[in-house]
Amino acid sequence: MxxxxxxxxxxxxxxxxxxxxxxxxxxxxxxxxxxxxxxxxxxxxxxxxxxxxxxxxxxxxxxxxxxxxxxxxxxxxxxxxxxxxxxxxxxxxxxxxxxxxxxxxxxxxxxxxxxxxxxxxxxxxxxxxxxxxxxxxxxxxxxxxxxxxxxxxxxxxxxxxxxxxxxxxxxxYKLPYIVRRSVIVVNYPESDLAITLNNWESHLPDFISLSYLPSGARIELRLSAKGNNKEILEKAITNEIEKLSSILKENLISAQTTNIVEIIADFFTKNHLTLSVAESITGGNISHKITYLAGSSSYYKGGITAYSSKIKESILQIPESYIDVHKVVSEEIAKEMANKCASLFNSTVAISTTGIAGPGSDEFNDPVGLAYVGLYMNGKTYATKYYYPNVTRDEMISRITNKALEMIYFKIVKNK
The missing domain is CATH 3.40.980.10 (MoaB/Mog-like domain)
Structure with missing residues (x-):
């Protein structure tokens, strides 16, 4: 209808x-x-x-x-x-x-x-x-x-x-049954993903439709099956997702939920891990994503929006000389922010972000679109560089937020 x-x-x-x-x-x-x-x-x-x-x-x-x-x-x-x-x-x-x-x-x-x-x-x-x-x-x-x-x-x-x-x-009115399932795909440009899935997609049953729903560097694949027999629809959707999993392997994050925070929350709670966040470029957006989900207090200790260098120095205790040598937007500062954040909140894991969302550059003249995500776990620190020079300020913040959450997933949840 x-x-x-x-x-x-x-x-x-x-x-x-x-x-x-x-x-x-x-x-x-x-x-x-x-x-x-x-x-x-x-x-x-x-x-x-x-x-x-x-x-x-x-x-x-x-x-x-x-x-x-x-x-x-x-x-x-x-x-x-x-x-x-x-x-x-x-x-x-x-x-x-x-x-x-x-x-x-x-x-x-x-x-x-x-x-x-x-x-x-x-x-x-x-x-x-x-x-x-x-x-x-x-x-x-x-x-x-x-x-x-x-x-x-x-x-x-x-x-x-x-x-x-x-x-x-x-x-x-007699209405059809609808069964929907979504999977999250990361680190896969949409056009490349479409090429990879071309053969699989062309062999989908007529009653199953596929939607590509990009969100920054992440893509949600939504399968929708419509018909009069709910059991047949559910089996067909499950079968197609199993095929997807074998094709996409580690690029497919979840076939159970499209919310990566739910995956992180479940894992941290079950494994008695705690998390804290030190945000600069993302301005509290990661903390918002985490605390928006009910029950986050079971693993989330808290966060700090260390937007200015002075806050990084006074609250996170990163020496001014260290910032001058390495610059605010750098691998070293991202790592140190995560390390100091874990110490400040006494958490087993800490995530950090630093970068330039624009429209202007920072005092070190780093390019707009440059960012680093840092992670502390088990006494070690890690950092990953990202560069998105041609996106809006809002999109930049959204992408780095997603990358920070994905870093937690791949470094900790996936490697359990």
Whole structure:
């Protein structure tokens, strides 16, 4: 089954308001086996709405979903336009009026005529009370399709999608099973990976699709299987991942989770290891990634953002003379940061980062895009150099964060 999403609102087109609804709806539909064929954003103009609805109903989509334009103000024209499109009329829905009245009374407000108009709905539409707002949701069957009209307020739409729309679709329609599995691939350029996997990919069963999802220097390969027999789908996905593992070998990090922090957390906790972090270029991003996962306190001791040389000297106790000799962005400083960090936090393992994210260089005139990741473990220190001269500042920080986590994985988890 397929769906067409129409986002209605001049505020979206102007860029003043970010459209989060279509992304949320598409994800939720995808999870139950409904593919989104198109997402369109249009103005509140009635002619634009009629034209887009006409196009959507002429397509082979099973569901047409709109968001926005259901409010009480004059610029919210969707409901009347929908009635016109359906050759229908707006009538008072008493259930909706009672709900709105109760909502206003509870909050100590007086309901005006514009708010009362929220209870006017097309006579052919099934009304779903929006318990998070005053604009009801409309569910209309026409020409073997379902038109679903949702408000534009994100928290209202998203809550109602979860609580009512998705359960209603699942109840009323026979949907396919979907099985998804992802693997993480590192140290493999996307084009080289595609060439390596060409033969394997060309022999995938018709019911399995593959997506390449790059994130910096890391790539997630997502396999999705859709069909009527869940057991067959799961076996097929498992079989293909086993083939992938034999092809990619050490470049495939995990076939169980796409979150490398989960792998690290599990390993450190089970092996009674502790971790601390000294960050310069990554500015606390590694610590954020680690602590975002619940339970990190079982192995993570803490971190320091030693962004300036003075902090490296005063807190990490790296002598100024040592920094002057080797420069802040160097293998030696990365190693010493990791070594001092382990001592400061009394951790068995420590990771460090130093580099230049740009846009300008540092006091030593090192090139933008240069970075080092240091690691301390078992009384030894290691460092790896990275150079990404043609990426943005945000991308540089993201890549070095990923490389630091991968260094922990390859040096410690993989070599257990």
């Amino acid at each position: 397929k769906a067409y999403i129409i986002v209605i609102g001049d505020e979206i087109l102007s860029g003043r308001t970010l459209d989060t609804n279509s992304n949320f709806i598409a994800k939720k539909l995808d999870q139950i086996g409904i593919s989104v064929s198109q997402i369109s954003t249009i103005s509140d103009n009635p002619n634009s709405i009629i034209k887009k609805l006409t196009d959507a109903f002429a397509s082979d989509n099973d569901f047409i979903i709109t968001t926005g334009g259901l409010g009480p103000t004059k610029d919210d024209r969707t409901k009347q336009t929908i009635a016109n499109f359906l050759c229908d009329e707006l009538i008072l829905n008493q259930k909706t009026l009672d709900f709105i009245t109760k909502l206003y009374c509870t909050n100590g407000r007086t309901m005006n005529d514009l708010t009362k108009k929220q209870a006017m709905v097309p006579s052919s539409s099934e009304v779903i009370i929006n318990r998070y707002g005053t604009a009801p949701i409309l569910w209309t069957k026409k020409f073997n399709k379902v038109l679903i009209n949702l408000p534009g307020v994100p928290y209202e739409t998203q809550a109602m999608i979860d609580e009512f729309i998705i359960p209603k679709i699942k109840k009323e």
